[in-house]
């Protein structure tokens with residue numbers, strides 16, 4: 001099996017605060033890897049380092065064998081890594097379809113001159129992109145929402161659109177930051193199936209952060225636990241559930 | 257250039273810089289708590305000058321009473337502007353608030369143009385500030401010596417308020433995370449009002465001393481110092497009060513010294529601050545003392 | 555061509571027919587205002603591209619228009635005119651001898667301004683925050699300082715006089731329509747979607763693989779180009795330019811136009827340009843002395859600006875969407891509107 005993502009002792013300091021402390025992990029291709037930990041443990045910060053939004057204080061990130069530390073985030077996207085955000089961040093004034101279309105931006109095949117002159121190339125690729133976007137929406141069951149404004153959708157669907165938008169960038173690795181946050185049990189269950197399906201049909205590797213224990217335990221093959229920026233455990237769901245360190249870190253923090 | 261001139265220019269630069277610093281503090285504090293560039297800040301300073309003149313000339317107050325009245329009235333004006341124009345837009349997009357700020361700036365300038373006309377008015381300089389002082393044979397204008405002393409005094413008071421009082425801590429906390437502070441039961445709107453009051457009060461102080469330096473005022477007089485003070489705030493690291501003060505000194509000193517050393521550049525002196533701003537953005541966008549307030553908050 | 559394209563072409567033809575009719579029948583004053591409307595439409599659409607569509611608050615127009623005006627003016631004045639005008643310090647020789655016809659002069663004015671846009675945008679867009687507004691505001695003031703002092707190029711405070719009057723209603727509206735087509739095509743493409751994405755959520759746009767720096771640059775440089783051309787048109791319309799001519803009021807008027815029309819809506823901008831420019835003419839009344847019922851009210855100079863600024867603040871607080879919000883006029887929505895009305899009548 002290939003290693004999709006390898007974090008090698010990444011450390012991220014904000015002034016005096018060490019948000020992530022020598023975090024290492026290996027994520028094999030086609031697996032669903034979970035990262036859990038109490039609030040403020042440094043999970044999102046770890047994501048921001050991996051996606052290039054933050055430059056780590058030290059350590060290395062390897063993406064399919066290439067070091068990506070120091071690359072611009074949009075460059076990393078074009079290498080095949082996509083993410084969603086903890087608090088859903090759609091382009092609220094664009095339609096669902098337009099939101100998806102932005103995901104094709106990095107492989108845009110016409111230029112500004114084609115745009116202004118409306119050349120055949122412009123029409124050809126614009127049409128292609130729209131068709132692909134519709135297909136994508138269809139495959140995730142959101143086609144009927146294509147022309148609605150993104151801000152008008154219910155919460156659960158907004159999350160699905162956000163994931164679909166990330167898929168549009170053509171990722172090999174998908175990072176999801178607390179995808180089930182703020183969802184009711186039914187929505188959470190739907191989302192679980194959704195992620196599973198998407199993973200299979202798009203042949204993805206998934207790296208997700210989640211607070212909801214049941215969600216992670218059911219979905220992930222391997223789980224790492226972060227506490228105060230330090231990885232305190234890694235293993236399969238059963239191992240994690242039994243680990244005394246994890247139980248201590250989570251005491252009073254388990255709501256599931 | 258002989259030593260005497262250099263000394264005089266140095267004092268002059270520090271004096272000018274302390275004025276920029278006083279005005280810059282208002283920009284930086286407001287930006288810190290509500291992430292708004294208050295374009296009207298330079299004009300609020302201008303209003304402070306007119307308040308002071310009105311106190312002396314029309315209300316026949318002694319100068320110290322007129323100055324005090326002006327500072328308090330200007331502080332109230334700052335609060336009023338925030339309450340009427342900015343507060344309704346707290347949850348709107350950032351661009352709405354910025355546009356409104358430009359609107360307020362243009363409003364104050366043109367209202368005062370209509371009321372007082374565009375012709376510069378003489379500013380009555382009280383005799384305490386008017387004379388010169390002779391230090392070992394080197395002559396300095398009184399005002400050049402007094403200005404930095406006053407400015408540093410106010411800076412110390414402000415730093416005390418920020419670090420040692422409940423309100424000051426709330427202000428600093430606000431610049432990190434407004435929601436959490438709100439949840440903790442702090443009256444956020446009141447804290448924001450206090451920030452506007454402090455900023456505008458110091459703008460009035462800066463304005464009055466500015467007016468005594470070049471004893472004539474007009475309704476557009478706040479624009480240039482306002483812009484330079486903003487450059488000072490960015491140079492110091494926007495959000496940092498100490499940074500604003502230091503940035504002010506740096507900009508004021510360099511303006512005076514560049515002109516003193518290269519007289520042919522005198523005509524361009526108002527362009528220096530702009531170049532400073534560009535260079536800071538290019539090479540040290542977080543400023544001398546600032547942290548990156550614009551970091552992504554995911 | 556489909557039905558809607560034909561309708562659009564037809565309305566543009568209608569517009570030009572109106573202008574052609576006006577050229578012969580309306581007063582010189584009215585036609586002058588319509589010329590201004592054309593130029594301002596181009597300026598406002600450009601301004602809306604960076605502010606409304608891309609969401610980057612900017613105050614560049616007066617500075618950029620000034621650059622375009624100076625460049626074009628220097629290029630269309632004859633060497634003899636320039637020699638006669640530069641009485642304090644003679645003009646730099648190679649500029650003195652540079653002379654060309656109107657169209658290339660406008661293009662060069664636009665290109666030089668676009669380059670200045672590039673130089674300003676570069677430091678600003680690399681960092682986050684609202685620095686664009688203050689940098690462009692400072693630029694507008696600085697360009698005045700510079701044009702006052704670079705006497706061998708700009709003739710300093712004396713300014714440039716006696717520019718040939720090339721600008722006609724056709725130049726103004728030809729450029730206006732051209733700018734509208736270019737800008738609207740840009741907005742309705744992946745570039746426009748990316749601009750709106752940057753406006754709605756910059757972090758998410760980055761996460762979509764959008765190079766937000768270049769997207770903002772594209773919008774800003776495009777706007778700069780058309781503002782430079784607009785400056786050239788204004789220069790030849792007014793025939794004199796000086797350092798103090800392109801004040802912040804110009805920027806402010808454009809800001810009002812795009813806010814009234816709706817930030818991000820180009821058709822709204824078109825509508826608002828007509829409303830605001832003509833409204834501004836009508837508002838001149840408050841600055842003139844009048845007699846109402848035997849009561850003499852002296853004119854209040856500058857009152858227009860006060861009214862404008864109050865208006866802007868009120869719109870921002872109470873009617874932020876303007877006329878069109880972010881929507882665009884479309885033939886479909888017009889048809890739907892009439893259909894609904896018919897249904898309602900039944």
Ligand SMILES: Nc1ncnc2c1ncn2[C@@H]1O[C@H](COP(=O)(O)OP(=O)(O)O)[C@@H](O)[C@H]1O
Pocket residue numbers: 014017019037038039040041042043044045046551552
């Ligand atoms: N950009 C930043 N600047 C300063 N501190 C930050 C920044 N981002 C996160 N932090 C701090 O780092 C710690 C970890 O935060 P985060 O990664 O969001 O935790 P989690 O996602 O696990 O809840 C927190 O204390 C947070 O306040």
Ligand SMILES: [Mg+2]
Pocket residue numbers: 043044045086
């Ligand atoms: Mg998090």
